[in-house]
Amino acid sequence: MFNTGLTSNDLWLLAQGAGMTLLVTAIAVSLGTILGIIFGVLRYQLGPWWALPLTFVLDVFRSIPLLIQLILANAFVNMILVPTLKIGKVSGFTVACGVLAMYTAAYCSEIVRGGIEAVPANLRRASRSLGMSWGQDMWNIVMPLATRVALPSWIGLALGVMKDSALVYIVQVPELLKNTQILITRLQEPLLLLMICGLFYFLISFPIARFGGYLEKRWSND
């Protein structure tokens, strides 16, 4: 039907791109979520004043466009860090994962802080008055309840990062969109290729979204 010269090798290239997108997203979201939880708890515990420096740094990561962050970070790492520390060249992949992780952490810390604030104070008072320590209260009461509140936003963030990861082509990471563009240049079939590319993105994000829906349902306790 489509007489385009699209070969199975090309589809394999797209699949490899999708794999790269998934890998970058998985690393950035896991690392970013861990950092986001640490930053979120810190910001909650320190209160707005003492957390000001941290909040400022995270706001920088939230408000500068990702594309600019990637270019600047790549330049900074390879033009300043590498010569001064006398280390080998840092790959675009590493830079991409690092920048995306910080970007994720900045948003995630907001989500975590909001989740913790949503846990009613009287529940925390009850757990402390039963003799539970700060850590026990945090782990057994606050985290499970905050997770329920934060999950929908977190799923949204993870999907957003997955799609934003398309921008890491700028530091030469061959992810899905980059590979699609390579094929578009050669085959001159943008509509078909972008449709296939979109299908790949959908195949990646749909299970994540469904899994989120499943967890929400399971945790509703009714």
Next chain:
Amino acid sequence: MIEIENVRKSFGPLEVLKGINLTVSKGEVLTVIGGSGSGKSTLLTCINGLEPIDSGRIKVDGTEVHAKGTNLNKLREKIGIVFQQWNAFPHLTVQENVMLAQVKVLKRSKAEAAAEAEKQLKHVGLGDKLSVYPGRLSGGQQQRMAIARALAMSPNYMLFDEVTSALDPQLVGEVLDTLRMLASEGMTMICVTHEMKFAREVSDRVAFFHKGVMAEIAPPEELFGAPKDPELQKFLAATH
């Protein structure tokens, strides 16, 4: 024994406890009555160290609650407290609610904790609700669950902070019955309450708080029968 010596406590410019002196001995049931803002609930949260105090001393079994080296978590094992707002942990079943602190704080095994939870929940009449989530319970049932949760820690003292105030009138009775049962079993209790009939029935002594001062303390017959303090007379006239 709970010894309260000259305790003062302010929230900002508002002094809510103005030098309270009070001793509660083992097995005693003390009820505290008074208008809102009289400081009676604050006193309870000070006794188990949830609130710091500005001056004075509170000792529980000889341990000074607000001293620097005091292990509050350890101390709170001895002092059960139930609050006005229901505070069941919504992500745990009724039985798990009662088990959690036993396992985490008292380091009981899961089996032990489950058995103790079942025993205490049966005791307060919730034996058939073990595997239900608290969202399915009525307010009165949630309060009885909270009482069972505190009792499962085998406390020496129980503090009740207006536990029936947030309940629909028809649910008050079941919670008060649970408190009566505890009193008859010899539990040392301090109950902050607005239920005058209950105070009259179960108390060994009743204390009347007014504007941060303990204006009068006496056995119930005396306090309700022949109140001396003019503010108490007004208060009783208004609540009857």
